[in-house]
Amino acid sequence: MLSMARAQGSERNDEGENGRAALAEKRFGDIRYMSGGADREEQIALLDATRGYGLCLAYLNRFGAGLAGVETRIYRVSGRLVFHAVSSGPLLLVRLQAGSYWIIANSGGEAVAMPVTIHSRMRAARQVRWLRTTRLQV
Template identity: 35%
Template sequence: MKRFDHILRTMSFVLCIGTASVAVPAQSLPEAVSTNGLLYMTGGIGEDEAKAFLSLAPRYSLRMMFTSPGGGYLADVGVRIADAGGKTLLDTRTEGPFLYIMLPAGRYRIIANAGGPEVARWVSVPRRGGADLHLSVEERAARGTNASCLRCRPSVGL
């Protein structure tokens, strides 16, 4: 009977630890937002949140990452996504270096701005798998400082 109690306590402990470790990344991620029927999420500040974002990448058809020309991650980037006909589908600011969105297959124009010159790219989202887009965006330095996402960890890539 003692052995059974010991096994039961050990299994309960393992289940509690496993549940806690699974719940942590979900709590640290921002919630997905729905705009114009499109689900997206933005963030990725800090190593843990960046890793959690990368683990969710397969769920989104377009995965974007924003960096400065020097390679540092950027947050607070203005992003506009338009369809091939020029209709704006999303106009938002990032809350970290990643923006993941669920778009139907098609061709889209991405325009990003961090205070410097706008960067525009065309991207094709396939029916299966999705597309990755890395945009290097120049920023305008605020009062002689670099406005890069200082808490972002460039060691975790897309």
């Protein structure tokens, strides 16, 4: 059985170069992450911010449209929960230490689980697709 851990989330907002609020970097315990991509501008900003994030996830329905509101849990292979958040868009960037993890992502009551290994100098990028989910979110 996978163990559960709790951590307080926090977020930091910075002003972008154009004076509008930039995407916020948030925290789950010591893990920093960013989520969004609801529009093209956010998608570009997130893709530009991928440096330093060991894991990049893209959430898609069976038609290839992005999904928001995806509950994501990341566990060490030992079963310890290290990350939990609900995405605010179809893209999720997570700063994870090198190691092996299990990702469990849930959308509309349908869970997808996959292993991932994070290397110290290489980013892991994954598309997570729900074949039964027909709703268009983004």
